[in-house]
Amino acid sequence: MGKSGSGKSSMRSIIFSNYIARDTRRLGATIDIDLSHVKFLGNLTLNLWDCGGQEAFMENYLSQQRVHVFSNVGVLIYVFDIESRDVDRDMATYVSIISALCQFSPTAKIYVLIHKMDLSPPQAREQVFMERVRLVRQKTTEFVQSTGFTGEVDLTPFATSIWDQSLYKAWASIIHDLVPNLSVIESQLESLGILIEAEELLLFERTSFLVVSNWTSDEGQNNPTLDRQERISNILKHFKQSISRFTGTPRNAEQFLLMEHKCGGRFSIFCLKFTTNTYLMVILPPGEARFNSAKLNCQIARESFKFLDGPVAANAQGRD
């Protein structure tokens, strides 16, 4: 949710429908609620409600549709447009939404995205973001105190823009908490990583290219690039668009099977189609034999990750 024009449909189209940032200029305003069911990893269905933000719709959500909209919410993603002129009004709307949410889904997780950060000059971004988050937190606290709401309002803020990887950071984090069997995935990735002497493993969901899970060796933890997961998501997803233009295949289609890069004596990397719904990226120390055997081992390991594609394991539907 969030005000009209704040960027909700844009981010949804980029993450789940492989739009590029530029394409979003063609999106019209969302009328009422746009429902979509996104299959994720084959065994998780995300029920995504993209709620048109024009005032009349918002009022309707808060009144007539109140029960319908705010019951059984797993996650609320609230989007603020950094360029908005009327911050007071935005905050008032936000508080009404939070109030309805706490009434019908008191355990819902709340993500606050301060969006279109690219429109703020780079040197001012940090400051602008902190200030806006402070305000949102303050309004949230005021609301909690005034109503005596007893639950805890759990709020996670992100600074985002469709023009860089910040969008992937936010969405990977939102998705991460919803993935079933996470601990199994993590421990299996770890065994694989150690076996093949990897420095890092990244497991991507096929369509969104969000990082579902990852493992990093002790040495790999020293990598100073902290936003590398979302950067790689962004890089590969952009390149998928290029391939789609090149081959003339639909942009949601699978685009590549294997990518490998040996960077002389520095490192090697490959990214392969892993299971039906995932890609695996492996970062390795240099070495031809190490590279070849790691590739072989990952192909063998596919079998033990088949469960990623399996039918419903946890009942994720009820959570969102």
Next chain:
Amino acid sequence: SDQQSSGSPAKGKPRLLLMGQRRSGKSSISSVVFHKLPPNETLFLESTARIQKDSMASFMDFQVWDFPGQIDIFENPTFDVDAMFGEIGALIWVIDAQDDYLEAVARLNMTILNLQRSYPNIKIEVFIHKVDGLSDDYKLDIQRDITIRIQDELSDYGFENAPVTFHLTSIYNHSIFEAFSKVIQKLIPRLGSLEAMLTNLCRTCRFEKAYLFDVLTKIYIATDNAPADMASYEICSDYIDVIIDITEVYGSWPRSRTHHESLEGAPWNQKLEDQVASNWAESCMVLSDGNRPIMLREVDKYLALVAIMKEDSYDKMPLVNMNVETVVQGLKEFFEITKPK
């Protein structure tokens, strides 16, 4: 001498001059092409107050001069026109296609006429810029209109066939890089033999298309003789981005000594240097349809070879890599020989 004013990079660093009206996009262009500024961040660029001189250290050293919009160099006595145009590689004139361009065209005409007197061989490259968002028909209409206006005016003054070339460009897609590629290629001595090497490579390795790229700017400085198309240039150029970005994320920090040593122990028992097959970056991507894998091979610090292969080629990579190695050696010799002394 004549030779010097001909615009050929006879000596020193060839110079590219960027000129045009204010807000036409000159600084945006040089920032995007030569400093990798994301296009949407050009909104924050400030107006250029004085000439910005950039030296690009690359496979060929060249300079880019970005001029403030409203300066008339021929009226202004502080400009040493001779020094400016004496060693010029090309004059790039930027016209904002989304704005009224009559004045820009008039000034360009004046500039060409002024230059024709003393430097008749200077290459003039007109970038009809900001064409993103314009329909294809409209783009061509504008290009036709501008071309006619310039050619008519010049022939009124008795200049037929002035060396003026037109490019439709935008910083929001590959067109600006393509245009620069064409401009730069005119400055490369013995471009023909470079192209012949690449054509040969394509024949021996059964490549569909091969490009030699300046990695930093993603300008391609040569390609084989198969017809160049935007689609293959784009995919190859985007592949370079992938490789550069990945290398920045994983290749730019030193691993610890102890880690290094542990990698040389069992089961490999070999120095890490000796475990590596090539000291130059080698890369390849297999697309889902199995057709046309893409390969990349670093040539030196500045250059990379990127090619689109034919189906099944992935299985023959070792052989392909050997052939590529030979051509890469040839390329290195070429640049050794043609380097300005």
